[in-house]
Amino acid sequence: MSEPLEKMRLDKWLWAARFFKTRPLAAEAISGGKVHLNGQRCKPGKEVKIGNRIEISKGPYDWNIEVLVLPKQRRPASEAAEFYQEDEESHAKRQALAAQIRTEMAAMPRPATQKPNKRDRRMIHRFKQQEN
Numbered sequence: 142m143s144e145p146l147e148k149m150r151l152d153k154w155l156w157a158a159r160f161f162k163t164r165p166l167a168a169e170a171i172s173g174g175k176v177h178l179n180g181q182r183c184k185p186g187k188e189v190k191i192g193n194r195i196e197i198s199k200g201p202y203d204w205n206i207e208v209l210v211l212p213k214q215r216r217p218a219s220e221a222a223e224f225y226q227e228d229e230e231s232h233a234k235r236q237a238l239a240a241q242i243r244t245e246m247a248a249m250p251r252p253a254t255q256k257p258n259k260r261d262r263r264m265i266h267r268f269k270q271q272e273n
């Protein structure tokens with residue numbers, strides 16, 4: 142792992158820790174109020190220090206984390222997971238939500254993989270005519 146820094150921009154840290162694919166996406170999320178540093182809204186250029194608390198809302202998921210490392214550069218995902226420590230409650234909530242979403246997706250009907258052929262179209266037409 143690279144040598145840690147003393148302070149770093151929030152958008153750069155979120156990008157380096159692999160919460161966002163690009164720095165502009167991280168900056169947009171911060172500006173949009175999806176990221177809070179120590180419980181307060183902030184700007185993308187706000188400096189992050191070791192021990193700071195960050196709350197991240199991305200899609201249906203929420204993370205409550207504590208900053209452990211300020212890297213000099215972006216690292217692989219396996220190393221990036223060591224840059225922070227997530228609360229147990231936050232982790233449990235996220236895992237439960239992911240399981241719920243997987244269950245809901247499995248229960249939903251799958252869309253047709255192809256367009257209806259001539260026979261299917263005739264059957265659809267007959268079915269619609271019966272409704273009237």
